[in-house]
Amino acid sequence: MPVMPEKEDAMKKVDEVRYSREARNFLKSADPKLRDQIKEGIEGIKVIPSKGDVKPMKGYDDGRMRLRIGKYRVIYRYESNALLVLFIIDIGSRGDIYK
Numbered sequence: 001m002p003v004m005p006e007k008e009d010a011m012k013k014v015d016e017v018r019y020s021r022e023a024r025n026f027l028k029s030a031d032p033k034l035r036d037q038i039k040e041g042i043e044g045i046k047v048i049p050s051k052g053d054v055k056p057m058k059g060y061d062d063g064r065m066r067l068r069i070g071k072y073r074v075i076y077r078y079e080s081n082a083l084l085v086l087f088i089i090d091i092g093s094r095g096d097i098y099k
Contacts, residue, residue: 012048015083023074026091034072038091041069045076046086064089066097073097 019027027035044051045067053068057075067074071094079085090097 012084014046014048014078014086017042017046017086017088019088020090023088023091037069038072038074041067041074042086042088045074048078048084 027038030038041052045054045065050065050067054065055068057064057066063077065076067076072091073094074091075089075097077087077089079087
């Protein structure tokens with residue numbers, strides 16, 4: 001279920017970040033400069049409202065969002081149980097990520 005702050009001024013911080021196998025593998029294989037750019041972008045989405053070029057993804061009802069970092073995209077969603085969790089679903093280039 002998507003988690004959004006109740007007020008515009010309210011900022012929530014993520015308690016935990018989880019990565020899918022695909023996202024971890026992408027980060028392992030990426031060159032160090034790109035890896036640092038992506039990790040910096042992920043830091044911006046660890047708070048709600050998110051910082052960066054973020055848009056909701058159409059066609060999904062699970063609250064998926066995408067973060068644009070140059071020609072790369074980070075697909076993620078927020079999960080909330082006892083903790084607020086940022087789940088990174090996938091990372092990839094624009095041409096491959098939406099397939």
